[in-house]
Amino acid sequence: MKVPLESAVPLTALAPMQDVTDVCFMSTIAEYGSPDYFFTEYFRVHPDSGVDKYILRSITENTTGRPVFAQMIGEHIPDLVRIARLLMQYPIAGIDLNMGCPAPRVYRKNVGGGLLKDPDKIDRILGELRAAVDGKLTVKMRVGFEDTSQFDRVLDLIDRHDIDLLSLHGRTVKQMYHGSVDYDLIAHAVQRLRCPVLANGNVSSAASAMEVLSQTHAAGVMVGRAAIRNPWIFRQIREAVAGKEVSIVRLAQVRDYIDRLHQMQLDKSVPEKSRVSHLKMYLNFIGQSVDAAGVFLRDMRKAQTEAELFGVCDRELLDRAGGIFAPEPYVGLFARPSCEG
Numbered sequence: 001m002k003v004p005l006e007s008a009v010p011l012t013a014l015a016p017m018q019d020v021t022d023v024c025f026m027s028t029i030a031e032y033g034s035p036d037y038f039f040t041e042y043f044r045v046h047p048d049s050g051v052d053k054y055i056l057r058s059i060t061e062n063t064t065g066r067p068v069f070a071q072m073i074g075e076h077i078p079d080l081v082r083i084a085r086l087l088m089q090y091p092i093a094g095i096d097l098n099m100g101c102p103a104p105r106v107y108r109k110n111v112g113g114g115l116l117k118d119p120d121k122i123d124r125i126l127g128e129l130r131a132a133v134d135g136k137l138t139v140k141m142r143v144g145f146e147d148t149s150q151f152d153r154v155l156d157l158i159d160r161h162d163i164d165l166l167s168l169h170g171r172t173v174k175q176m177y178h179g180s181v182d183y184d185l186i187a188h189a190v191q192r193l194r195c196p197v198l199a200n201g202n203v204s205s206a207a208s209a210m211e212v213l214s215q216t217h218a219a220g221v222m223v224g225r226a227a228i229r230n231p232w233i234f235r236q237i238r239e240a241v242a243g244k245e246v247s248i249v250r251l252a253q254v255r256d257y258i259d260r261l262h263q264m265q266l267d268k269s270v271p272e273k274s275r276v277s278h279l280k281m282y283l284n285f286i287g288q289s290v291d292a293a294g295v296f297l298r299d300m301r302k303a304q305t306e307a308e309l310f311g312v313c314d315r316e317l318l319d320r321a322g323g324i325f326a327p328e329p330y331v332g333l334f335a336r337p338s339c340e341g
């Protein structure tokens with residue numbers, strides 16, 4: 001698939017999210033208005049690794065009509081080259097290297113965000129990958145590991161190795177998901193690099209995408225968690241960019257989205273308890289925009305069965321079907337996907 005990374009209009013991408021952005025979620029997102037690009041969850045690369053078959057389905061069964069980049073995480077150069085060559089046999093938009101994952105169990109192995117501690121290693125990895133990948137080679141990273149002292153050095157390596165696109169999350173690895181996103185550092189990267197930059201981190205609505213684009217002059221935005229909450233966001237960003245009125249989403253439409261998410265995982269061999277907790281992961285994000293008092297979030301977290309869960313969805317979404325799904329999360333409501341009460 002041809003991938004023009006230069007564009008007159010700002011680009012949009014769905015951020016890769018492990019255990020979320022699988023083939024089913026990508027096709028669900030596409031129904032509400034595709035981003036320009038998708039990225040797979042990361043393929044783990046180490047001496048014994050092959051190509052993960054489940055993640056590969058996001059490439060081989062991609063029905064979104066949009067290109068998908070294959071993301072790798074690893075540090076062992078011969079294996080990164082080996083897996084990149086294997087992945088290039090599939091219809092991918094390019095190879096993306098993860099240099100941002102902040103999970104301590106990941107960065108302690110010097111992969112993901114851990115690579116940012118060692119610019120010399122980045123230099124070697126990008127050099128070898130650039131020589132091996134004849135299509136697009138892209139990087140997704142944060143602005144530093146503990147601080148931003150190496151930021152310019154890493155940016156210069158991105159430039160030197162002719163990286164085709166940089167997705168930049170404006171936080172350090174140690175910040176994880178806390179604190180503010182430094183959009184000025186993203187603007188700095190846009191200035192310093194020849195390749196397009198996608199601004200990433202806390203893009204929460206079409207309005208916030210417009211603000212981030214104007215502050216950073218980035219080539220586009222990459223959206224993660226907000227797209228789980230609001231899959232209409234890419235269409236809304238396109239509307240805002242075109243100067244059109246941004247479409248309003250009603251609670252009844254959100255109820256349909258939840259059905260769609262449920263259909264995605266209708267494998268009856270999965271125990272009900274697991275199906276409920278999987279759906280709750282998405283509802284944690286969605287619930288931030290349903291009601292200001294957080295009643296939906298509170299009650300859905302208590303639900304134990306599918307019947308209880310859908311009872312809450314029907315009551316909170318269909319009884320107020322014409323109500324507006326807030327474009328931004330309500331103040332004080334947070335997704336806690338892994339710790340429902």
Ligand SMILES: Cc1cc2nc3c(=O)[nH]c(=O)nc-3n(C[C@H](O)[C@H](O)[C@H](O)COP(=O)(O)O)c2cc1C
Pocket residue numbers: 015016017018019020040041042071098100101140169200201202203222223224225226
């Ligand atoms: C559940 C989850 C899983 C993630 N998995 C990945 C991943 O596999 N690869 C990656 O580069 N980033 C991963 N990220 C980081 C996101 O791609 C993104 O950089 C981050 O969430 C900030 O963007 P947002 O504020 O729009 O969510 C993950 C984030 C979340 C919340």
